[in-house]
Amino acid sequence: MPETTNLLDVEDLSLSFSGVRAIDGVTFSVREGELFSVIGPNGAGKSSLFNCISGVYKPQSGSIRFAGDQLIGLKPHRIARKGIARTFQNVDVFPAMTVQENLLLARDGFMRAGALGCMIRIGRSAREEREAAAAVEHYAELLHITDLLAAPVGSLPHGTQKRVELARVLAAEPRLIMLDEPVAGMNHDETGEMAATIQRVNRELRVAILLVEHDMSMVMGISDRVCALDFGQRIALGSPAEVAGDALVVNAYLGGAL
Numbered sequence: 268m269p270e271t272t273n274l275l276d277v278e279d280l281s282l283s284f285s286g287v288r289a290i291d292g293v294t295f296s297v298r299e300g301e302l303f304s305v306i307g308p309n310g311a312g313k314s315s316l317f318n319c320i321s322g323v324y325k326p327q328s329g330s331i332r333f334a335g336d337q338l339i340g341l342k343p344h345r346i347a348r349k350g351i352a353r354t355f356q357n358v359d360v361f362p363a364m365t366v367q368e369n370l371l372l373a374r375d376g377f378m379r380a381g382a383l384g385c386m387i388r389i390g391r392s393a394r395e396e397r398e399a400a401a402a403v404e405h406y407a408e409l410l411h412i413t414d415l416l417a418a419p420v421g422s423l424p425h426g427t428q429k430r431v432e433l434a435r436v437l438a439a440e441p442r443l444i445m446l447d448e449p450v451a452g453m454n455h456d457e458t459g460e461m462a463a464t465i466q467r468v469n470r471e472l473r474v475a476i477l478l479v480e481h482d483m484s485m486v487m488g489i490s491d492r493v494c495a496l497d498f499g500q501r502i503a504l505g506s507p508a509e510v511a512g513d514a515l516v517v518n519a520y521l522g523g524a525l
């Protein structure tokens with residue numbers, strides 16, 4: 268059996284806000300190419316965890332390693348440059364720009380030749396432009412938005428805008444994608460479509476995905492492994508079936524949101 272390596276290692280992580288323990292000694296790892304979900308009822312600590320990994324919050328103790336490098340203490344842009352991309356609960360796109368422009372913009376950050384490089388080395392810049400156009404086409408196809416490349420993103424339905432956002436994140440070719448409640452505000456059909464899209468992206472690109480979701484049923488069908496949080500603590504970690512059947516998880520959900 269091929270050996271699986273960990274891409275992200277979160278160890279004994281704790282974060283408090285003036286006495287409130289938002290994250291309390293949480294440990295888990297995300298493997299290369301894995302679709303790993305973090306679930307939990309309201310206030311469980313999911314967003315706080317995301318914000319620690321992306322550098323928005325600085326935890327008081329513990330460790331977050333990405334491909335072996337310690338992330339705690341790094342600014343969000345430095346963490347992004349290491350190959351971690353994230354989406355937010357709202358849609359993070361430029362609504363007045365077309366789908367294609369949004370994707371090309373994401374690609375700009377990825378291209379190495381800056382403005383000066385473009386002037387000095389026209390050849391390389393032109394090659395990069397061709398590569399960017401091909402990449403945009405590739406990700407648009409994968410996300411089923413090829414027909415919409417010329418449309419202003421703001422004119423599209425919410426579920427489609429979320430797909431554009433995901434394509435934009437992929438265009439920067441991250442090693443780990445963090446998705447923050449990607450189906451929040453979606454109807455039943457849109458939720459099913461987004462779940463299938465996330466799974467397709469994970470399988471076809473073999474990119475690791477860390478998904479934070481309130482909706483337990485949404486993640487159960489698509490995740491390789493699931494970690495459940497409650498009151499900042501890890502209460503379960505395992506396969507979707509193991510976590511769904513865990514007594515602590517059932518209690519956390521029955522006692523809260525359901």
Ligand SMILES: Nc1ncnc2c1ncn2[C@@H]1O[C@H](COP(=O)(O)OP(=O)(O)OP(=O)(O)O)[C@@H](O)[C@H]1O
Pocket residue numbers: 284287288289307308309310311312313314315316481
């Ligand atoms: N900026 C903050 N200042 C003070 N307390 C905070 C802050 N952010 C989160 N908390 C507290 O930390 C705990 C965990 O909150 P967090 O938002 O991480 O949970 P969550 O699982 O993402 O919840 P939800 O599903 O409602 O988004 C809660 O008790 C919350 O009130």
